[in-house]
Structure formats: structure tokens, C-alpha cells
Amino acid sequence: MIAARLAAATLRRPTVAWALLATATLGLATGALHLTTEVGYRAFLGHHHPAVVEFDDFVERFGGGLPLVAVWTCEESPCEDALDPASLAMTHDVASGLTEVQGVARVDSPATSPLVVNEILGLPRARHLAPEGKPAKDLQRLARLAREDPLWLGQLISEDGRAGAILIHLESSDSTTSRSALLALQEALAPHEAAGFRFHLVGGPVEFVVAGNELERNMARIVPFMVALVGLVLYLALRSIAAVIVSLMTTGVAVACTFGLMGWLGWPQNSLTQALAPLLLVVGVCDAIHLVTHIVAHDGLSVRDAILTASREIGPPCAMTTVTTAVGFASLATSPLESIARFGILASVGAVVALVLTFTLLPLLVLRVPRNRLVAPELAWRWQRGLDGLAAFSHRRRAPILAAAAIAAVVSLVGLRSLRIDASFEDLYGEDSQVVRWSETVARVLRQPDTLEIAIEPPGDATDTLLPGLRAIERIEASLEDLDGLGRSRSLLDPMRRLNRIAHRAPLDLSAPDAIEHTASLRRLLRNADRDVIDLLRNPETGDLRISVEAAKLPQDRLRIVLAQVRSRVAGDLAAGWDSTITGPLSVVQVMIDEIRRTQLRSFGLAAILIFIVVSGFLRSIRDGGLAMVPTVLPILITLGTMGVLGVPLDVGSAMVAAVVLGIAVDDAIHFLCAFRRGRAIGQTSAEASRLALGETGRAIVGTSVALAIGFLLLTLSPWKSIASFGLVSSVAIAAALLAALLVLPALLTSDDG
Numbered sequence: 004m005i006a007a008r009l010a011a012a013t014l015r016r017p018t019v020a021w022a023l024l025a026t027a028t029l030g031l032a033t034g035a036l037h038l039t040t041e042v043g044y045r046a047f048l049g050h051h052h053p054a055v056v057e058f059d060d061f062v063e064r065f066g067g068g069l070p071l072v073a074v075w076t077c078e079e080s081p082c083e084d085a086l087d088p089a090s091l092a093m094t095h096d097v098a099s100g101l102t103e104v105q106g107v108a109r110v111d112s113p114a115t116s117p118l119v120v121n122e123i124l125g126l127p128r129a130r131h132l133a134p135e136g137k138p139a140k141d142l143q144r145l146a147r148l149a150r151e152d153p154l155w156l157g158q159l160i161s162e163d164g165r166a167g168a169i170l171i172h173l174e175s176s177d178s179t180t181s182r183s184a185l186l187a188l189q190e191a192l193a194p195h196e197a198a199g200f201r202f203h204l205v206g207g208p209v210e211f212v213v214a215g216n217e218l219e220r221n222m223a224r225i226v227p228f229m230v231a232l233v234g235l236v237l238y239l240a241l242r243s244i245a246a247v248i249v250s251l252m253t254t255g256v257a258v259a260c261t262f263g264l265m266g267w268l269g270w271p272q273n274s275l276t277q278a279l280a281p282l283l284l285v286v287g288v289c290d291a292i293h294l295v296t297h298i299v300a301h302d303g304l305s306v307r308d309a310i311l312t313a314s315r316e317i318g319p320p321c322a323m324t325t326v327t328t329a330v331g332f333a334s335l336a337t338s339p340l341e342s343i344a345r346f347g348i349l350a351s352v353g354a355v356v357a358l359v360l361t362f363t364l365l366p367l368l369v370l371r372v373p374r375n376r377l378v379a380p381e382l383a384w385r386w387q388r389g390l391d392g393l394a395a396f397s398h399r400r401r402a403p404i405l406a407a408a409a410i411a412a413v414v415s416l417v418g419l420r421s422l423r424i425d426a427s428f429e430d431l432y433g434e435d436s437q438v439v440r441w442s443e444t445v446a447r448v449l450r451q452p453d454t455l456e457i458a459i460e461p462p463g464d465a466t467d468t469l470l471p472g473l474r475a476i477e478r479i480e481a482s483l484e485d486l487d488g489l490g491r492s493r494s495l496l497d498p499m500r501r502l503n504r505i506a507h508r509a510p511l512d513l514s515a516p517d518a519i520e521h522t523a524s525l526r527r528l529l530r531n532a533d534r535d536v537i538d539l540l541r542n543p544e545t546g547d548l549r550i551s552v553e554a555a556k557l558p559q560d561r562l563r564i565v566l567a568q569v570r571s572r573v574a575g576d577l578a579a580g581w582d583s584t585i586t587g588p589l590s591v592v593q594v595m596i597d598e599i600r601r602t603q604l605r606s607f608g609l610a611a612i613l614i615f616i617v618v619s620g621f622l623r624s625i626r627d628g629g630l631a632m633v634p635t636v637l638p639i640l641i642t643l644g645t646m647g648v649l650g651v652p653l654d655v656g657s658a659m660v661a662a663v664v665l666g667i668a669v670d671d672a673i674h675f676l677c678a679f680r681r682g683r684a685i686g687q688t689s690a691e692a693s694r695l696a697l698g699e700t701g702r703a704i705v706g707t708s709v710a711l712a713i714g715f716l717l718l719t720l721s722p723w724k725s726i727a728s729f730g731l732v733s734s735v736a737i738a739a740a741l742l743a744a745l746l747v748l749p750a751l752l753t754s755d756d757g
Contacts, residue, residue: 328354
């Protein structure tokens with residue numbers, strides 16, 4: 004009765020209520036002024052997640068690991084070759100402007116990166132193709148040597164020489180570094196774009212920032228459209244513009260308060276919270292629809308008495324449905340992923356705020372609306388006739404309905420065994436996303452766009468680590484060559500092999516008797532020629548060695564298999580006492596996917612148990628609690644099971660559907676059961692009570708479910724297919740839950756009459 008008491012207290016002292024609501028709303032909503040936006044792995048996994056800590060440690064050890072790359076091709080740009088004077092002048096200008104940017108550890112480009120060549124007396128020397136931005140006198144010779152250098156080929160220059168790259172190494176994976184580095188890169192490229200160069204940007208920061216901005220702009224367009232469409236649905240159900248306005252105003256204030264709370268908590272926005280506003284809009288408006296529908300049903304009472312009567316009738320089930328919705332969202336808080344956990348907490352808080360405002364702000368708004376603007380009696384009569392027919396149908400056809408539901412459940416359980424979570428890079432961001440198009444171009448003209456990083460770490464008491472480490476690298480690189488999805492590996496072996504050919508005109512033999520002295524000599528020569536290359540590939544303090552492996556944008560299932568094979572092979576190729584760390588963008592993404600998979604299983608099971616306990620306690624009947632779960636769980640099973648049968652996989656967005664929809668879908672069953680029990684309490688048969696329940700709640704159930712289904716369906720307009728699929732699967736599941744509440748639940752209840 005808490006909701007009813009809130010309404011009664013509000014109407015007793017409306018002036019005080021207005022003042023309190025205005026103060027609380029203003030106090031909470033102003034927190035939105037403090038909102039910040041965070042991108043990157045930390046934004047999704049959390050700053051202290053082991054995968055993030057491990058990756059940041061790797062980046063700190065080697066001064067690289069999170070690349071930001073700008074690629075151009077002479078097919079699209081005013082150059083004949085990626086190493087011609089025009090290209091070198093451009094890359095020198097861009098690279099020089101980025102070296103002092105905060106968070107940038109190193110910039111490699113054809114103009115500014117050293118190229119180790121054989122010079123005076125046969126000693127290696129580091130040369131630049133464009134010192135001070137001007138082409139070297141022997142540019143053609145240096146360009147030929149650059150195309151033979153494994154650290155240049157596929158990194159800074161393509162095999163045909165028609166594509167080149169500027170490679171920025173970042174000091175950290177934090178959001179500020181990613182944003183500032185990308186912004187600085189875009190500003191540095193801008194004058195050259197104006198001159199005709201066309202660039203394709205790849206790397207984690209590009210995906211985080213550019214794709215995130217695409218999503219933010221798109222969601223900003225979706226939300227007003229969603230408000231208009233949900234308003235239209237409410238109008239068709241209520242035929243009252245005033246009822247639509249007060250319902251949407253109440254929900255809008257709830258959304259503002261939730262985002263304000265996020266700002267006061269210091270929780271930044273991220274790609275996941277972009278879906279929070281539309282989600283709260285469609286979820287929060289449901290209680291308002293139920294209350295307004297019951298208010299207008301009491302057309303023989305004054306508006307104030309109608310509000311109080313409706314609050315007493317609808318308050319308990321609304322409170323309970325809010326609890327179940329909050330439980331469904333809150334189950335996501337068990338996720339080790341900080342972004343999903345916070346999303347679940349904020350969504351559950353938003354649902355509770357919407358309930359409080361429904362029974363405080365909404366009554367105050369309704370009081371200011373003329374009674375004739377709220378009531379549409381001719382529509383109510385049509386609704387009643389339709390719902391009566393539906394009740395009669397479910398009673399007459401209860402056996403076929405229950406049989407069909409049972410068959411669907413069995414088939415769905417079989418389909419669930421085949422359901423998998425999988426999605427490609429294109430599925431995540433959408434095929435039309437700029438980051439996807441850039442990635443495809445870079446993969447075609449230069450290199451695979453993703454990166455896997457491997458660090459091999461010697462024992463702490465080892466005296467000689469270079470040669471054993473190089474031998475381990477040789478074994479590891481050979482064992483990874485045949486893995487589909489992985490590309491070229493780069494390590495300290497590459498410059499040492501090249502240097503050996505330059506200095507000794509022979510291949511490097513790590514099994515030779517003098518290999519220890521020979522590799523040590525090569526390391527000294529290389530360090531004198533290009534110290535930065537050594538430090539990027541070998542930590543001078545610990546002796547840790549780095550292998551950087553190109554990788555394609557792998558689908559989730561394939562990614563899991565490939566990384567399992569990498570871990571197994573690396574472990575088998577290390578000598579006793581040596582250890583390894585496998586990280587990098589590719590590995591961190593795989594951790595995110597696995598965490599989402601575990602979150603789905605954990606949150607759905609936890610939400611189902613808690614919701615059953617809560618509903619059974621509210622109805623004071625384990626039997627009725629079980630009945631409420633049937634039309635709730637069945638649609639989810641059918642939706643997911645059908646996807647399994649058809650071979651349609653879940654992705655990172657739709658994987659959260661089960662727990663979220665579970666808490667929402669049970670609402671219809673709770674409202675129906677509460678009305679049904681009132682009928683039974685006055686001596687009606689099950690069929691009569693079912694007809695009464697449909698008459699009282701059917702209009703609101705249909706209105707809220709259609710609003711929810713359409714609201715979620717609008718998320719399919721998102722450019723991120725993960726969010727679009729979440730909206731589509733949720734919409735289908737909610738529509739199925741509506742059918743189950745209108746057909747299956749009445750059939751279950753009226754079967755008691757024989």
C-alpha cells in the first residue's frame with residue numbers, strides 16, 4: 004500500500020508535495036551537469052578489471068600495445084608512391100605535430116622512423132628517409148631497403164608501395180589518452196585532407212571514440228522519435244492527449260533524475276548508457292498507463308476520489324511490478340563488467356523513481372487536467388467488448404492453447420541447446436559504420452587491423468635471457484603461422500635477422516655454437532643504431548620480450564577458439580621457468596565477450612529465482628507465483644529457442660535480453676493475477692474472474708506491452724547492431740509475453756473450472 008499512501012499524502016498537501024518534488028527533482032537532475040563520457044576498455048570492463056590491469060602493465064613495460072594508425076593510399080591521394088616526396092612531407096608534418104601530445108609514447112612514420120642500413124665500414128647506421136621533412140639524397144635506395152625491412156613492411160609501407168601508415172603508440176588505454184590522441188591526430192591530418200589526402204583510421208581508440216560518437220548522434224535522434232511514437236501508441240490506447248502528456252512528463256522527470264544521479268555518483272557515460280534513456284522511457288511509462296487507465300475507469304467519482312480509488316487498486320501491483328523490473332535489472336549488477344553492473348543499478352533505480360513519481364507527480368498533474376480531457380467512454384466500451392471476447396476464447400480453447408504452449412516450450416528447450424553467442428566486428432558496429440569501412444580498407448591495402456600482444460618473461464634468477472628468449476620467440480612464431488585469423492608476427496628477431504644479413508650477409512642461426520656471443524653483439528649494434536626499437540620489443544630492466552601479432556576482426560566464436568590455441572601453443576613453446584602474458588586489444592575483447600556470456604547465464608538464473616520468490620511472497624501463494632512465471636518465462640524461452648533452432652546467434656547486446664525482459668514481462672501477469680484474485684474473493688468462478696481481470700487490466704496491459712515492444716523495436720535504428728539486436732529480441736519477447744498473458748494465463752486459471 005506504499006504507492007497508495009504516497010498518492011494520498013500528495014493529495015492531502017499538494018502545495019507541500021509540489022515544493023518537495025521540485026526541490027528533489029532539481030537537486031537530482033542538476034547532477035547531469037557533472038556527467039562525463041568515458042570510452043575504451045576501462046569504460047566497459049572497469050579500471051580495476053584484471054584484463055585492463057594486465058594490458059596497461061604491458062603497455063607500460065614496452066611503451067606500446069594500443070596502436071592508433073592512420074593509413075593512406077595513393078589510389079585516393081595526391082601521391083605516386085607512399086614514399087615519394089609528397090607523402091614524406093605529409094608524414095613528417097603529421098608525426099612532428101604528434102610527438103609532444105600528452106599520452107603519446109612514440110610516433111612511427113615513413114619520414115621520421117629510423118631505417119637501419121649498412122653504411123661506412125660495413126657498420127649499421129640509422130637513417131631517415133626525410134630528415135627535417137626533406138627527401139634524402141639517396142631516397143630511392145632507402146625506399147628499396149625500407150620495403151625489405153620487416154618492421155616497415157606491412158606496418159609503415161605496403162608491399163606494392165602504394166599505401167603507407169602513421170603509427171601512434173599510446174602510453175595508456177585510459178579514455179582521456181584515447182580521446183586526446185585521436186583529436187590531435189585528426190587535427191594534424193585536417194590540412195592534408197584539405198590538400199586531397201584521404202586517411203583510414205584503425206585501432207582501439209578509433210573504435211571507442213568514432214563509433215561511440217556515431218552511436219551518440221544516432222541515439223539523440225532516436226529518443227525524440229521514440230517519445231513521439233510511444234505517445235502515439237498511448238493515444239491510440241487512451242484516446243486522450245492529456246493522459247499521454249502527463250504520462251510522458253512523469254517518465255521524463257524520472258529519466259532526468261536517473262541521469263542526474265549518475266552524475267552525482269561520478270559514474271561516466273559510455274556506449275552502454277546510450278540505451279538507458281530510451282529504456283527507462285518505455286519501462287517507466289508503464290505504471291503511469293495503469294494508473295491513468297484506472298483513474299478514467301472511475302468516471303462516476305470526482306477526479307480526486309478517482310485518483311485515490313485507483314491508487315488503492317493499482318498501487319500494490321504497480322509496486323510489485325516495479326520490484327520485479329528492478330530485480331531483473333539489478334541482477335546485471337552481479338556482472339564483473341563495471342559498465343553492465345552500473346547499467347543494471349541505474350536502470351533499477353530509474354524504475355523505482357518512475358514508480359514514486361507515478362504516485363506523486365502524476366496525481367498532481369491529473370488534478371490540473373479537466374475531467375472531460377481524460378475520459379473517452381466510447382473507446383472504453385469497445386475495449387471491454389474485445390476483452391470479453393478474448394476471455395471467452397481463452398476459456399473455450401484452453402486445451403489447444405495449453406497444448407500449443409507446451410509444444411512450443413519443448414521445442415524451445417531443444418533450440419536452447421543450439422543457441423550460441425557470436426557476432427562479427429561488422430555486426431557490432433554495423434556495416435555502414437565508418438570504423439568498419441576503414442578497417443576493411445586497411446586490411447585490404449596494408450595489414451590486418453587488430454593486434455594480439457604476447458610477452459615472454461624469463462625466470463628471475465636467469466643470467467642469460469636473450470638467446471633463450473629469442474629461441475622461444477622463434478618457436479612461438481612458427482607455431483602460430485597456421486592459425487586462421489592471425490597475420491604477421493613482429494619481434495626482436497626481425498631487426499636482428501635483418502641486421503645479421505646487413506653485417507654478416509648470412510641468415511641468423513640461433514643454434515650455432517657461438518649464438519650467445521653473436522646475438523649479444525647484434526643487440527649492441529642494434530641498440531647503437533636504433534635504441535627505441537630495442538626498448539619497444541624488449542624491456543631493458545626485466546628482459547621481457549614482446550611478440551606483436553596482426554589479427555583479423557574475428558567473430559566471437561572463432562576468436563575464443565583462436566586465443567585458446569594461442570595460449571596452449573605459447574605455453575608449450577616456453578622453456579622451464581619462463582612465463583608468458585597474452586594480452587592486447589584482441590585478448591581484451593575476448594575477455595569482454597566471455598564476461599558477457601557469464602553475466603547472461605548468472606543474471607537470468609538469479610533474476611528468475613528472486614522474481615519467483617518476490618511474486619510468490621506478494622501473492623502469498625507459491626502456486627500463483629509459479630503461474631505468474633509461466634507467461635513470463637515461456638516467451639523468453641520461445642524467443643531464444645527459436646533463435647537456436649534457426650541458427651541465429653545472440654551477440655553482446657542481445658545476450659542481456661533474458662534477465663532484462665524477465666523483470667518486465669512478469670508485470671502483465673502480476674496485474675492480471677491481482678484482478679483475478681479480487682474476482683475470486685467475491686465468489687466468482689475462474690472464468691468469471693478471468694473475464695473481470697481482463698476487463699480491468701487488459702487495456703493497460705495491451706497499452707504498456709505495445710509501448711514497450713515499439714520502444715524496444717526503435718532501438719533497431721541504432722547503428723550498433725549489438726544495441727539493435729537487443730531492441731529487436733526484447734521487442735519480440737515482450738510481444739510474445741503479451742500473448743501469453745492474454746491467452747495462456749487465462750487458460751491456466753480457467754482450467755480449474757473443468
